[in-house]
Amino acid sequence: MKLLEGKTAIITGATRGIGKGIAEVFAQNGANIAFTYASSVAKAEELEKELGSLTKIRGFQSDASDFDSAQKLADDVIKEFGQIDIVVNNAGITKDNLILRMSKEDWDEVIRINLDSVFNLTKAIIKPMMKQKKGSIINMSSVVGVKGNAGQANYAASKAGIIGFSKSIALELGSRNIRCNVVAPGFIETEMTEALDKKTIQEWRNNIPLKRGGTPEDIANACLYLASDLSSYVTGHVLNVNGGMLTY
């Protein structure tokens, strides 16, 4: 059974890593896909080709941190796809440093791209979802947003902010049959984590009860559940997908 047949999903930041994994799993499950990216035009075209035989898919170069661009994206998707059933706010960046050395610019950029982006696209898709009387919003937080992390105060603040925002949206829009949930990945091996040195990566793996880093597919499968009607009574939830790194 294809769990997302007949649904249209917007996935932000799908040219690489977790977002790409979500696009692949959603396409295999029958969803039509509009995805975004910041600058990876060639990778976007590759993804359109890779999944184009499975489903209707289109990439949009759209800066998630820009309010007007999010509105334009929602308008373009409605024009081209006719509906928006699922939104995965996945685009995100890190600019790590200890607070003593963290610049105001790095604080602002991380908050804008990771947190403002979630507000921007949620605002833009709420009206179409209200008209449809149905919708699932999935926001990508992090284990770091749940527990904090030395050297990532900006990133942790953005990811914790996503949790408070998502719970509020779940409370506000439950009566409209719009669900809003959070996925909090642990250590997932993507280009974002490749930036860490090899020793740190091995230490992360050793400290995980399941003894491995997660894959984009691990996160995508959690998103599939939250996007589909299998989770029709689940809203305001934070789903930890972290190999046991955090058990509360």
Ligand code: NAP
């Ligand atoms: P990634 O490999 O670095 O990919 C980031 C994606 O976001 C790319 O498609 C990138 O597009 C896009 N993007 C970046 N800035 C953007 C912007 N301003 N507007 C639109 N798109 C933008 O990251 P990832 O590891 O897959 O992480 C995906 C999400 O999961 C992030 O929110 C991250 O914080 C979260 N997460 C990751 C981990 C992990 O261990 N990897 C753990 C917890 C949470 P371009 O290719 O064009 O740059």
